Amino acid sequence: MPFRVNVAADIDGVKQNLELSLAEQPTGLADLEAGVVEGYGVEFGRGKLSLSRLQLFDEATSRWVDVIDVRQVRDFAQLYAFNRLSHEETKPIPPPRPLLHGGVLAPSHTLPPEATHDQKVAAVFGELDVSGNRVIESDEWRRGVRMLRLDLPPATVADLFMRADMDGDQVISWGEWERFCEVFPTLLDCMYYRARDYWEDFRQHQVLRASEDELEALKADEAEAHRAHLAAQESTAVQENRLAAAEQQLKLLREQEDQAEARSKEAIASIDFAARDKERRAKAVDDARAEGNAIAAREAQTKVQVERLESELSKLLAEQAELQEKERGHIAAEDDARRILAAAQQRDAEKEAARRELADKEAATRGALGAAERALEDANIQQRRLESELQGRESAEREQEVRLRDAHGDLGNESQSLDSGQSAVDGLTQAAASARTAMQDAQRALAEAEERGRQQEEARLAALARRRQIEEQERPLLEQEFRLRDQRGQLEEREARLRLSATACRTARVSTPA
Numbered sequence: 001m002p003f004r005v006n007v008a009a010d011i012d013g014v015k016q017n018l019e020l021s022l023a024e025q026p027t028g029l030a031d032l033e034a035g036v037v038e039g040y041g042v043e044f045g046r047g048k049l050s051l052s053r054l055q056l057f058d059e060a061t062s063r064w065v066d067v068i069d070v071r072q073v074r075d076f077a078q079l080y081a082f083n084r085l086s087h088e089e090t091k092p093i094p095p096p097r098p099l100l101h102g103g104v105l106a107p108s109h110t111l112p113p114e115a116t117h118d119q120k121v122a123a124v125f126g127e128l129d130v131s132g133n134r135v136i137e138s139d140e141w142r143r144g145v146r147m148l149r150l151d152l153p154p155a156t157v158a159d160l161f162m163r164a165d166m167d168g169d170q171v172i173s174w175g176e177w178e179r180f181c182e183v184f185p186t187l188l189d190c191m192y193y194r195a196r197d198y199w200e201d202f203r204q205h206q207v208l209r210a211s212e213d214e215l216e217a218l219k220a221d222e223a224e225a226h227r228a229h230l231a232a233q234e235s236t237a238v239q240e241n242r243l244a245a246a247e248q249q250l251k252l253l254r255e256q257e258d259q260a261e262a263r264s265k266e267a268i269a270s271i272d273f274a275a276r277d278k279e280r281r282a283k284a285v286d287d288a289r290a291e292g293n294a295i296a297a298r299e300a301q302t303k304v305q306v307e308r309l310e311s312e313l314s315k316l317l318a319e320q321a322e323l324q325e326k327e328r329g330h331i332a333a334e335d336d337a338r339r340i341l342a343a344a345q346q347r348d349a350e351k352e353a354a355r356r357e358l359a360d361k362e363a364a365t366r367g368a369l370g371a372a373e374r375a376l377e378d379a380n381i382q383q384r385r386l387e388s389e390l391q392g393r394e395s396a397e398r399e400q401e402v403r404l405r406d407a408h409g410d411l412g413n414e415s416q417s418l419d420s421g422q423s424a425v426d427g428l429t430q431a432a433a434s435a436r437t438a439m440q441d442a443q444r445a446l447a448e449a450e451e452r453g454r455q456q457e458e459a460r461l462a463a464l465a466r467r468r469q470i471e472e473q474e475r476p477l478l479e480q481e482f483r484l485r486d487q488r489g490q491l492e493e494r495e496a497r498l499r500l501s502a503t504a505c506r507t508a509r510v511s512t513p514a
Contacts (some may be wrong), residue, residue, distance in 0.1 A: 004076055053066065056077055125194065135171040136164075
């Protein structure tokens with residue numbers, strides 16, 4: 001059978017008082033202490049209670065005593081657990097309340113709103129008989145009166161127990177309970193409906209606590225969703241800024257690439273022009289060299305002609321000398337000599353003309369050769385200058401190609417970074433949308449849970465108000481029933497005395513002689 005005990009303790013500076021229901025009565029003090037620690041661990045979390053010792057409230061002496069034996073503890077006894085983790089202070093202990101998180105036995109009674117007299121008798125008897133031994137002991141009776149908040153004076157509680165315990169064995173049997181309920185039907189109804197309200201209130205507390213837990217979880221989910229939404233928005237903004245910076249950098253790189261391509265085209269055009277000018281100048285140099293070679297060939301021909309004329313002149317001089325010698329011996333040959341002389345003079349004239357022509361040709365040849373050499377030298381200088389410029393342009397072109405390749409690489413990297421950034425922005429946008437949806441769902445669930453909690457609290461308060469109103473109406477009815485019962489008892493005692501007196505009178509008459 002379940003063993004129920006009220007245990008108070010200080011948890012985080014707040015006095016708590018739990019109604020723990022163990023599976024069975026503990027056989028040792030260690031089992032009781034373990035059950036207390038387990039119950040508080042289930043309700044408030046592991047590690048909240050470090051039990052040092054237990055005390056029991058003795059109702060007979062109204063004092064707290066140390067628990068040294070588990071047999072000191074009866075059902076629904078009030079215990080206090082000293083917590084090593086809390087600074088113990090003298091504060092009022094609240095009324096006991098059932099567990100709201102399971103783990104230890106939690107009652108699940110269901111009493112119908114409309115019940116017959118016999119059903120009420122059985123239900124209330126079961127509520128009072130917590131030990132399950134089919135009798136109601138005095139402790140169980142006092143516990144039941146406290147649990148149902150009947151607010152009766154201790155003398156009245158004791159008097160009612162004595163009236164129910166007709167044979168005086170300090171327990172109320174089933175038969176005695178049935179007769180007691182026939183005598184006090186209003187008290188039975190009051191105890192039945194208060195027991196029903198007790199468990200209904202317990203279930204409402206469970207539902208309310210579950211709703212509060214759900215509300216707290218939903219608030220945590222909503223806060224987490226809100227934080228995730230803000231984080232997603234912040235990440236999206238940061239990524240969008242990075243994306244804008246990457247787009248600006250990409251735009252600059254594209255402009256630099258366009259400028260580099262334009263400069264590259266200009267360099268290529270300049271190189272082409274220089275190459276064509278070099279070919280043209282090389283052709284001019286080749287033409288000058290050909291013309292020099294032709295002049296040199298003509299000069300050689302002229303030299304051959306001069307040498308031939310000089311040879312002929314030498315022959316003519318030799319002939320002139322021979323003719324002069326012959327002139328002295330041969331006057332007849334004077335005419336021939338004159339003719340020969342005239343021919344020689346004519347040849348001399350021709351030779352002089354040939355010499356002048358040769359000199360002119362040599363001068364022209366030397367001038368042409370000088371001009372050709374100067375043109376060749378100029379062409380060589382121009383060629384070297386163009387070659388130097390071409391090398392410089394080729395080097396600049398190579399550097400430009402390197403910069404262009406670097407720019408292409410940077411452009412590719414920036415494009416990849418831009419694509420990655422765009423993908424990241426898209427992912428963050430989707431995450432922000434999901435976070436916004438989750439936050440909206442959490443807000444709707446939170447609003448629904450708050451509305452359910454408000455309705456449940458309103459229903460609980462309304463039921464509590466109705467219960468208090470009923471309790472206020474029950475008190476005069478109970479007092480009236482107790483007065484009527486007292487009056488009936490007095491009448492029964494008076495009737496018994498009258499009957500006893502009448503019997504005595506009849507006996508006296510019979511025994512007296514006529």
